[in-house]
Amino acid sequence: MEKVEKWGLFELALNGKSDGNPFTDYEIRAEFEGEGEKKQVKGFYDGDGVYRVRFMPSHTGTYRYRISGSFSDVQTEGMFEATEPTGNNHGPVRVLDKRYLEYADGTAHYSFGTTCYAWVYQKEELQEQTLRTLEKACFNKIRFCLFPKFYQYNESEPQMYPYVRGERRGVDEERLKRHLRMTFHTEKEILDITDFDCFRFDVKTFQKFDARIIQLCEMGIEADLILLHPYDKWGFSDMTTECEKLYLNYVAARYGAFRNVWWSMANEYDLTTKTVEDWEELAAAVTEADAYGHLISIHNCMGFYDYHRDWITHCSMQRQDFYKHVEYTADYLDEYEKPVVWDEIAYEGNLSMGWGNISGEELTRRFWEAFVRGGYAGHGETYRNENDVIWWSHGGVLHGTAEPRLAFLKKIMEETPGKFLKQVPRMFDEVVGVPYQTEVARTRPFFDPVVYCDYELHYYSFGRPSYREFEFGEDEKFRIEVIDTWNMTITDTGVHSGYTKVELPGREYMAIRLVRVE
């Protein structure tokens, strides 16, 4: 009997009807039943008369399945064995305690994302280079688009398209006109090119995404799939609702069984021609089609989407303010009671615009501010170069300085007792995180003596203290480590009791870690 790991991918390929438009004219359904679950999923047409069904078992043991639907006159049944997961297979990422992210097996997911919006649409060599870069980097999530991207620095034609060319079908002409008024593009640029038939997927493109998502999965990297976005000149951002739903169902059937998939309904949803009602309808289509309850969110440009909505599993945020953003992490955790993932906090680079020209120091600072407060953050890199190959959109290699520092922070996060931190109120000039399960004494900063927790991470951001003072009890003992978050050093200052003055180098980006010892 075929064996598949729990949270692994079971796939069946079946021949079926290929006349007419198999994407719309026929359907393929499957029912899987194991000892711990019973699920109905849809299959999808993959071209050349081949239909596929994919399934991710969430339990071990024997599964039976039955395939049905109009795609074929033959009914198929079978069995497979789901085995214990091995290696880096920890299952899909889920929400823990309304604040945090962990894999299904209980392993913490410290989400260190990066962004390469259109990397799968680049030339093959560049994609391979991107994968080699990811192999060495600390990122465990990558955010990218299923549709190609047309935008500043993204003006070459992509290597492939999600739809086949021919007669323009499935584009909402009213939306397209509205889109024209909201964009830099000329009417000619957009209207002349949109000859895609949005009822017929180009399966080669989706097969390429299959391969890339699986490669990412093998590397332990979550694929944060951006389903829709506004950077478009082909009509894909202005399809009819019918075609959008066709697409979303196709994507859910095709990628839903990949354990490392997250759904991002949109990048910068508020730059599209769709209304909130449209988005709600489309999100419902995805959650209904997704048999596994993958993480799902929607990403803003200016104002946040209402993350209170039931279907949203986590806040996928872009900073709303140029100056202050990740510093609100604990506020948003309280407000939305969902994990806070800062998917765009400006990128390290030197592009013209402020979203793409902060320093590695500043990007690293933003990561620390987010993580010590119990949130997560995403990286991106936007260094101008001769070939216009920019990591943030095309992938390739990293030119910046932040990534090793993010790896250093990730290592420190992995050492957190009880997995995750929450922020506790202390002095105005420090961010203090403690294990999230810690019961924290309610004291007034400044007026009351500090009650220290067993583990504390103190971050001083752009402040440059040359020392900090601690008032431990005479019978308390704390190991104190001085962390240089930029130079990536951890210096053990020994075990201290009572009043303790810790000398610091008077540089920016320092942290102190306290660990109570017996």
Next chain:
Amino acid sequence: MEKVEKWGLFELALNGKSDGNPFTDYEIRAEFEGEGEKKQVKGFYDGDGVYRVRFMPSHTGTYRYRISGSFSDVQTEGMFEATEPTGNNHGPVRVLDKRYLEYADGTAHYSFGTTCYAWVYQKEELQEQTLRTLEKACFNKIRFCLFPKFYQYNESEPQMYPYVRGERRGVDEERLKRHLRMTFHTEKEILDITDFDCFRFDVKTFQKFDARIIQLCEMGIEADLILLHPYDKWGFSDMTTECEKLYLNYVAARYGAFRNVWWSMANEYDLTTKTVEDWEELAAAVTEADAYGHLISIHNCMGFYDYHRDWITHCSMQRQDFYKHVEYTADYLDEYEKPVVWDEIAYEGNLSMGWGNISGEELTRRFWEAFVRGGYAGHGETYRNENDVIWWSHGGVLHGTAEPRLAFLKKIMEETPGKFLKQVPRMFDEVVGVPYQTEVARTRPFFDPVVYCDYELHYYSFGRPSYREFEFGEDEKFRIEVIDTWNMTITDTGVHSGYTKVELPGREYMAIRLVRVE
């Protein structure tokens, strides 16, 4: 006939009664009448049987005066001639158009303040050193306390006291007890030492302040006098209202005729034992006693005082948030319709606490953010050193890196056509200031084409653009200068029309200046 410059100091010394307590038992009044004004002022007792009357003429021409009061049984009359001001005598600083500061003669005051809270209470040599430092620095305002300071790094006894010692009188014992509960100090530290008679000024101390304020005036530096503050162990911050008014009247009589005086009712008013009602009563005492309408404000620690109050001429602000503060300058200008003076935005240094350990780069950035938006900012320096001589409180020499950059910004501000800037809405990643009189086209950032003003200062803060683009009209001509605000260079890129791409070094702290040419 004696000659005194308009806005200069006319002073009379008269012998009078010295029995009892001349500070409370006798009074001295004067009436001055010139061609343009008629004023009543009070004189003050200066010890050894000498009473003084000081007067600042606000017009040229002949003035007659008459001295009266219980201090003497003799009536004195006389005349003097007020002449045209010379040198750096531009008159006192006043509010211009609810937003800005200028001298009475119409010269712009670009307020570049610094802070040396207790410099006049230090040893003579150190005070002299402070003056030598000020002589070379760009500061045109200095903020300091009339009462001595007891605080972290300020624990040595001062060189003098404002009151004579003896029996403790004039301290409000209830306030003192409340103060004890709000402070780091032990009961012993405070209660043992407060043997000052708050009905009897130590005139030597006030004479020293006379001399220092006059020296500052000669150097063109405004003296932002902090009248009351909470950093105290002598009882001066907890006097009875009676003694507080006695003191404020004394100070108004003594220093009101100095053209370079600003009144700061308090530093960190919200750390004192006084209520808002108390402050209102005390502020009324000052404005009533001040015959000249000097600038007057009150400075916060946590929450701003209500700057809408009629008596307040400008907002003397301390940042309320660790991360974002001067970036709100235009909002506060709109909210309060008064000049915004950021008297505390953290100091360059390396002390333990966040108020005293930012970098010179960051302090300079905060100045730029404030000034381009039409506000003013204050400097301070807090580098830890062996002698605990810290500029912010003691004066001495500067160790930091910001001051030359502030001088550079001041020079750029002085080149503003029409004196001052106001912020105009543009892209999210730039701060753009234009001459405040400019009528600005109402356009939507991003969606509408930019309508450029004749003079624009663009600041990019921590962003690191390697270029910026401008869309001038084909018949518009602009000279574009690239300003490196940290390296203090201005590079003229020539005159441009139409689409213009300006190359930048991809470093932080850059600015661009546009000047329309014919």
